[in-house]
Amino acid sequence: MRRNQGLRLLIFFMFLFFLITPGFSQSAEKEKELDERVLAFLAKTGGRWYGMNVPEADGEILYRLVIENGYKKALEIGTSTGRSGIYIAWALSKTGGKLTTIEIDEGRYKEAVANFKEAGLSDYIDARLADAHELVLELPGPFDFVFIDADKGWYANYARVVIPKLESGGCIAAHNVSERRGRRGGYGGTEDYYEYMKGLPGFSSRILSESRGGISVSLKEKGH
Numbered sequence: 001m002r003r004n005q006g007l008r009l010l011i012f013f014m015f016l017f018f019l020i021t022p023g024f025s026q027s028a029e030k031e032k033e034l035d036e037r038v039l040a041f042l043a044k045t046g047g048r049w050y051g052m053n054v055p056e057a058d059g060e061i062l063y064r065l066v067i068e069n070g071y072k073k074a075l076e077i078g079t080s081t082g083r084s085g086i087y088i089a090w091a092l093s094k095t096g097g098k099l100t101t102i103e104i105d106e107g108r109y110k111e112a113v114a115n116f117k118e119a120g121l122s123d124y125i126d127a128r129l130a131d132a133h134e135l136v137l138e139l140p141g142p143f144d145f146v147f148i149d150a151d152k153g154w155y156a157n158y159a160r161v162v163i164p165k166l167e168s169g170g171c172i173a174a175h176n177v178s179e180r181r182g183r184r185g186g187y188g189g190t191e192d193y194y195e196y197m198k199g200l201p202g203f204s205s206r207i208l209s210e211s212r213g214g215i216s217v218s219l220k221e222k223g224h
Contacts, residue, residue, distance in 0.1 A: 031094065034120055038090050041119040052080040052108075054149065054175055058215055059087035061208055062147060065171060065217065071145035072097030073167070077132045077158055078150030079103035082112030084175075088147060089116070089124040099125045100139065102132045102150075132158070141165025149175040155193035163200075163220075170220045172197070177216035179207055190216075 046056070054062070062084055066074065072095050074088055079101040089099045103109040109129045116122050128135060132150055136158060144167045148158050155174055166172065177190040197205045197218045205218040 034090075034093060037120040038086065041115075042086070045115070049081070049083050052078070052149070053083040054087075058175065059083055061215055062173065063087040063091045065173060066091035066097075066145055067094060069145075069169070069171065070095050071171070073141070073143045074099040074145040074147070075136075075139065075141075075143045075162065076101035076147045076149070077136060078148065079109065079112045079127065080149070081108050082115040084147060084149060085112065085125060085127075086115065086119050086121060088145075089121040090119075093121065093124050097124070100128065101125060102128045102130055102135055104129075104131050104150075136161050139165070142167045142170075144170040146170070146172045147174070148172065152176060152190050152193075155190060156196045159193065159197065159218075166220050168220060169222050172218045172220075174216045174218075175214075177207055177214050 042056075065071070066088060072092065074092060074097060076085055076088060076099060079085055080103065082101075085099060085101045092099055101112075103112060106129060109127065113122075113127050116125050116127065133154065141162070142165050143162065146162050146166065148155055150158070155177075159172060159174075162172065174190070174193065177194050179191065179194055194205065194207070194216055197203060197216065200218075202221050202223075203218050204221065205216060208215045208217060
């Protein structure tokens, strides 16, 4: 509840900024309406997310990463039923960007598409029903933000494919990442992924542990 209140305050002050800034227009009013629609959807569905979705705290991390860095070209590997995609696309609605998200399971894909529509974010999302092992290879990029939340043992392989398509200053975030093998709540395969990312020249990596699963954030340094 406190985290939702924090987001509401952030949105309120952003709206005030636009209100007192010359050039305030109908677009700011549309942004306010979208914020209210997304917040209402998240409040309504707070207790129904299950399975392979991020918790609220991690969704807010993704939102902040996009907003604070002004990312516009986002890729999500593993849509599930859409909670993480909603936070990412909501942020992209403010930066002028769009999200491409990939899900292999048809049932989860259809539920995600319905959730995106209900939240009012369909215009900011290109949802693909596909095998990410194949489609990630085909997507041309470039991307400035990538979120990986799919088959854990394949994380490093996804990273190897998207790194050449990642812009300087871009970010690869991954869910359920553990730095230590055997850590309670950890997921098999993510330790190897994190070791790989930490060893890459031109990247700085860390784990944000606001949830038990943890989100790793790897930033591609400027000039690389």
